[in-house]
Amino acid sequence: MGEENFKKECFKCEFYSFGTSKIFEKRVDKYGCRLKAITFLGLLSPVLLGGFVASFSVESALLKNSLLPVCGSLTIFQAILSLLSLVCRWDETYSYAIGSVRNNTMLMNDFSRLKNTNAKVNSKRFQLLTGDYDRQNNADIGQNISTKEMRYAMRQSLFQYKSECRTCGIKPISLKPSKCDTCGNF
Incomplete structure (x- = not known):
């Protein structure tokens, strides 16, 4: 590798x-x-x-x-x-x-x-x-x-690692849920 x-x-x-x-x-x-x-x-x-x-x-x-x-x-x-x-x-x-x-x-x-x-x-x-x-x-x-928990986890990780969501293209600046079905809607 x-x-x-x-x-x-x-x-x-x-x-x-x-x-x-x-x-x-x-x-x-x-x-x-x-x-x-x-x-x-x-x-x-x-x-x-x-x-x-x-x-x-x-x-x-x-x-x-x-x-x-x-x-x-x-x-x-x-x-x-x-x-x-x-x-x-x-x-x-x-x-x-x-x-x-x-x-x-x-x-x-x-x-x-x-x-x-x-x-x-x-x-x-x-x-x-x-x-x-x-x-x-x-x-x-x-x-x-649940899928809600998965979206919650994704939001937490994106926020922690200052990463951009691959679906909505947004780098979360807060832990509040967005409308995204990958990093929000929880």
Whole structure:
């Protein structure tokens, strides 16, 4: 592989690894927030009831008429949210996303360093890294990445690397979505 082609391939892998890490960073935020909400709601009712009973009385009209129905409703809502979380496997999605961010960030950094080296000296390292890249890419594809997420990733990468979109010909100056079906519409 020639020196120029080597640098292009390293940059391409770096570019796409960066974008993919951004997709999964967004998922980490989304599912992390959902899982924290379930934990919070799971503890809210017992803490409210326990605190009220410890502070006042079990016989209080406020407890029977207001607090118990509110806590009961919160408990039902939390149970439904927990069931949805189990069925949709939010914890697995969250864990995978954390691993993908870590792996894609590592690949991005490795390809960034590698592109500034000699192609002949580092061809073996390049082959190993592209094998890791392909395995991670295949695993990530299995996580049902939507076209909106792909456009989001493209916008993030174009902005980060100050590159021009091949479809619309614009170099993004912000992360706000454009009308482009390659780097916008997310």
